[in-house]
Amino acid sequence: MALIVQKYGGTSVGSVERIQAVAQRVHKTAKAGNSLVVVVSAMGKTTDGLVKLANGVSQNPNRREMDMLLSTGEQVTIALLSMALQEIGQPAISMTGAQVGIVTEAEHTRARILHIETDRLTRHLNLGKVVVVAGFQGIASTEELEITTLGRGGSDTSAVALAAALQANFCEIYTDVPGILTTDPRLVPEAQLMDEITSDEMLELASLGAKVLHPRAVEIARNYGVSLVVRSSWTDDPGTWVTSPQPQGRSLVNLEIARPVDGVEFDTNQAKVALLRVPDKPGVAARLFGEIARQKVDVDLIIQSIHEGNSNDIAFTVNTPILNRAEAVAAAIAPALRNQSQADEAEVMVEKNIAKVSIAGAGMIGRPGVAAQMFATLAAAGVNIQMISTSEVKVSCVVAASECDRAVVVLRTAFEIEDHEAGEVISIAPPPHTIPPVRGVALDMNQARLAIRQVADRPGMAAQLFGLLAKHNISIDMIIQSQRCRMVDGVPRRDIAFTVARIDGESTKNMLSQAAAEFGWGEVVLDSAIAKVSIVGAGMVGQPGVAAKMFEALAQHQINIQMIATSEIKISCVVAQEQGVEALQAIHSAFGLAGSEKFIVPA
Ligand code: ADP
Ligand code: ASP
Numbered sequence: 001m002a003l004i005v006q007k008y009g010g011t012s013v014g015s016v017e018r019i020q021a022v023a024q025r026v027h028k029t030a031k032a033g034n035s036l037v038v039v040v041s042a043m044g045k046t047t048d049g050l051v052k053l054a055n056g057v058s059q060n061p062n063r064r065e066m067d068m069l070l071s072t073g074e075q076v077t078i079a080l081l082s083m084a085l086q087e088i089g090q091p092a093i094s095m096t097g098a099q100v101g102i103v104t105e106a107e108h109t110r111a112r113i114l115h116i117e118t119d120r121l122t123r124h125l126n127l128g129k130v131v132v133v134a135g136f137q138g139i140a141s142t143e144e145l146e147i148t149t150l151g152r153g154g155s156d157t158s159a160v161a162l163a164a165a166l167q168a169n170f171c172e173i174y175t176d177v178p179g180i181l182t183t184d185p186r187l188v189p190e191a192q193l194m195d196e197i198t199s200d201e202m203l204e205l206a207s208l209g210a211k212v213l214h215p216r217a218v219e220i221a222r223n224y225g226v227s228l229v230v231r232s233s234w235t236d237d238p239g240t241w242v243t244s245p246q247p248q249g250r251s252l253v254n255l256e257i258a259r260p261v262d263g264v265e266f267d268t269n270q271a272k273v274a275l276l277r278v279p280d281k282p283g284v285a286a287r288l289f290g291e292i293a294r295q296k297v298d299v300d301l302i303i304q305s306i307h308e309g310n311s312n313d314i315a316f317t318v319n320t321p322i323l324n325r326a327e328a329v330a331a332a333i334a335p336a337l338r339n340q341s342q343a344d345e346a347e348v349m350v351e352k353n354i355a356k357v358s359i360a361g362a363g364m365i366g367r368p369g370v371a372a373q374m375f376a377t378l379a380a381a382g383v384n385i386q387m388i389s390t391s392e393v394k395v396s397c398v399v400a401a402s403e404c405d406r407a408v409v410v411l412r413t414a415f416e417i418e419d420h421e422a423g424e425v426i427s428i429a430p431p432p433h434t435i436p437p438v439r440g441v442a443l444d445m446n447q448a449r450l451a452i453r454q455v456a457d458r459p460g461m462a463a464q465l466f467g468l469l470a471k472h473n474i475s476i477d478m479i480i481q482s483q484r485c486r487m488v489d490g491v492p493r494r495d496i497a498f499t500v501a502r503i504d505g506e507s508t509k510n511m512l513s514q515a516a517a518e519f520g521w522g523e524v525v526l527d528s529a530i531a532k533v534s535i536v537g538a539g540m541v542g543q544p545g546v547a548a549k550m551f552e553a554l555a556q557h558q559i560n561i562q563m564i565a566t567s568e569i570k571i572s573c574v575v576a577q578e579q580g581v582e583a584l585q586a587i588h589s590a591f592g593l594a595g596s597e598k599f600i601v602p603a
């Protein structure tokens with residue numbers, strides 16, 4: 001007999017008939033001798049409807065009242081599903097998040113789970129009842145016992161957290177697609193179903209726009225080793241398993257907020273090549289990285305962003321032994337990359353003595369304070385950051401090699417990492433050939449790009465900026481500082497560009513514009529009409545040519561790349577918003593991810 005947590009999403013409980021079908025499935029599993037906790041979402045598009053109502057009453061609804069309102073959606077479903085179960089002879093009881101004791105922080109509309117009381121659940125389970133729990137909601141442990149919600153899509157997180165707390169045998173997420181596909185089947189009907197995906201890969205995909213799983217649900221599954229599967233609520237097909245590393249025996253106290261960082265890593269075997277002032281037009285990155293791939297040079301990090309003068313800087317890192325080859329390719333191609341507006345050719349810059357220092361761990365999603373703490377720690381130690389790469393499980397900084405040891409020591413202290421927990425990553429072993437270089441492709445149409453011009457280049461600059469953003473709880477992604485430096489008033493200055501959620505765009509711009517005056521930064525520019533398209537795959541490590549293929553697919557469709565940022569297992573490009581879907585389709589097809597079958601997603 002197993003203890004199973006099942007979660008049914010909005011579409012799966014969208015009508016009385018659907019709720020009855022879910023009841024049948026639950027009953028069947030229970031009859032087979034299993035104990036069951038069932039987490040449900042609000043019916044169909046109920047939550048969207050409630051948000052609309054709130055917006056009709058107020059332009060800026062109070063967040064506490066928003067939680068009060070949105071949490072009602074799930075309460076309807078738990079009662080109806082319990083009734084449907086009882087109707088077919090299955091003992092069942094519904095419970096709200098508060099009744100279970102899903103205790104969260106008091107952060108309305110984006111609360112994190114602190115702990116889950118399991119006594120009441122266990123008591124009902126032992127009486128042979130199915131417990132139907134309202135997803136997406138909890139209760140703050142403040143005196144007022146405030147109702148909280150976890151953020152849109154948060155029922156997945158409720159389910160996986162319950163599975164972790166109850167030490168369930170596994171957690172099944174039932175939804176309106178057959179499992180996790182290579183991309184969103186609504187945009188690419190030829191997307192293919194995967195049998196399995198690692199939690200690291202899924203964390204990236206989920207955070208980069210694949211809404212099939214809430215990223216925080218994946219984070220909890222990874223940290224607690226919860227066996228997690230995504231399946232269709234329409235069929236009995238096996239779905240997609242999300243595989244996690246062996247759990248480290250974490251405490252269930254402060255479930256979602258304990259220890260965001262597990263380790264500090266460093267790699268002193270790195271060198272950087274930068275091309276400054278390359279033209280801002282389709283095909284440039286494809287050409288450069290195409291040639292690099294032909295020379296079998298494996299690049300690690302890549303960043304590109306447009307800067308002052310409307311031209312791009314592209315920089316990449318390679319392992320030191322292949323620096324000469326990488327430099328030769330860049331130097332050979334530079335004269336051909338002439339920027340018409342400036343009538344001068346791209347300039348190649350090489351930096352031999354650099355190191356990459358990273359913090360790693362699954363607990364950084366939606367917590368901008370973690371990266372901010374890393375940058376503040378480096379700033380306090382006087383370490384200047386040359387490049388930044390962020391992913392859902394890692395923040396890496398490129399620093400001078402001479403400062404690497406110091407950086408590692410201060411970071412280990414700041415994040416309370418014991419020596420034996422951290423490893424020196426001299427070279428990452430390429431994964432076995434069976435792992436595909438690209439597992440999936442994601443599109444995020446809800447981002448905006450911000451740029452700050454002329455920020456003084458000295459230690460502490462990233463700390464200042466991230467500290468400010470963290471204070472306002474704004475998570476940023478794809479942060480890129482220009483490689484070129486310009487002297488203004490005797491101070492070297494760089495541009496910084498990054499992306500934020502579109503809803504944060506205007507307010508972030510206003511907040512930064514005010515700060516700009518105070519800190520002596522230049523203009524702050526906002527572009528909301530962007531799309532971010534990303535490829536994710538643990539198998540891209542040590543495989544030259546993956547980036548080139550992505551850039552080439554975009555070039556063939558005449559799609560200009562506005563920004564590039566990578567981590568070890570993902571490459572993201574910002575393109576114009578109206579080209580987002582075309583970019584996704586082009587890339588999905590270029591990597592041969594399309595299957596012969598087409599998926600029809602139920603309405
Ligand atoms: P639920 O209401 O069950 O939680 P969601 O709408 O939140 O369902 O998530 C399922 C949807 O996620 C699918 O209908 C699909 O359009 C979308 N989706 C985006 N990317 C992917 C992907 N890579 N694989 C599967 N579905 C995806
Ligand atoms: N009902 C909530 C939403 O629509 C939570 C969920 O469905 O996961 O966002």
Ligand code: MG
Binds near residue numbers: 153156212213
């Ligand atoms: Mg969902």
